[in-house]
Amino acid sequence: VQDLLAALRFAVQPGDDLSLANLLVSPLLGWSQAELLEHGWRAEKVGLWDHLRDSGDPRVMQAVAALRELLARADFDPPQVLLHWLLVGPWRGRAKLLARLGREAGDPIDELLNAALQYSASNTSSLQGFIHWFDAGEGELKREAEGAGGQVRVMTVHGSKGLQAPIVILADACGDPDRSLA
Numbered sequence: 001v002q003d004l005l006a007a008l009r010f011a012v013q014p015g016d017d018l019s020l021a022n023l024l025v026s027p028l029l030g031w032s033q034a035e036l037l038e039h040g041w042r043a044e045k046v047g048l049w050d051h052l053r054d055s056g057d058p059r060v061m062q063a064v065a066a067l068r069e070l071l072a073r074a075d076f077d078p079p080q081v082l083l084h085w086l087l088v089g090p091w092r093g094r095a096k097l098l099a100r101l102g103r104e105a106g107d108p109i110d111e112l113l114n115a116a117l118q119y120s121a122s123n124t125s126s127l128q129g130f131i132h133w134f135d136a137g138e139g140e141l142k143r144e145a146e147g148a149g150g151q152v153r154v155m156t157v158h159g160s161k162g163l164q165a166p167i168v169i170l171a172d173a174c175g176d177p178d179r180s181l182a
Contacts, residue, residue, distance in 0.1 A: 001108045003028055003097065005131070007086055010067070011074035012128045017048040020067075027100040028086065028093050029063055066091065078125035080116035087113075 003026035009019035021040065024031040031039075039060050042051040049067075052060050069090070073082055087094040087109065097105050119130050 001112050004083060004086060004093070004109070004112060005134070007070065007093075008074075008079065008082070008127055008131055011070055011082065012131060014049045014067075014071060015047050020048050020052075023067075024063065027096040028091055029066065030096065031059075031063070035059065074127055078116075078120055079127055079130040080113060080120055080125075082127065083113055083116055 003023070006019045006022040006026060007028060009016055010023050013019070021036060023029060024040075025033060025036050039052065039055060039057060040048055042048070052064055052067075055061065055064070070082075070086075073085060077085065085091075094106075094109060097109060115134060116130060119125070119133050123129055123133065
């Protein structure tokens with residue numbers, strides 16, 4: 001979700017160096033931290049987006065072309081359409097995110113899409129408005145326990161409230177294990 005939000009934040013404000021750096025090293029664009037350091041090093045007071053657009057490196061030029069396409073679409077597409085394009089369009093975001101993070105990442109991705117639809121149903125659809133709405137806590141992502149499929153899930157007591165499982169292990173985080181031996 002944070003990787004997709006970084007893409008939306010960049011689309012709203014290309015001068016946001018932090019969002020752009022997060023997007024570059026996300027599975028969506030796939031740069032390594034070393035590549036970010038190599039290609040992101042620039043003179044003081046030069047924005048990262050401006051710096052990248054001036055580069056002649058083929059890897060950077062490929063990223064800039066993809067980012068320009070994102071910016072062009074952001075001017076016209078509502079949040080849910082842009083997210084859908086990021087996930088199943090030429091960026092193949094869903095496949096890249098699931099490859100790096102595992103199939104468990106599918107639920108939060110789907111919930112982000114649902115949140116974008118919910119936002120668009122009750123608000124004037126804009127990327128900046130959606131980001132503000134989501135950051136304000138109006139869009140809450142929850143993962144259902146259904147279909148855990150033999151996986152171990154580590155949850156807080158609050159997060160697991162109301163869930164049932166064949167085996168539940170509740171750790172005693174309040175006691176001092178060293179003092180219990182006495």
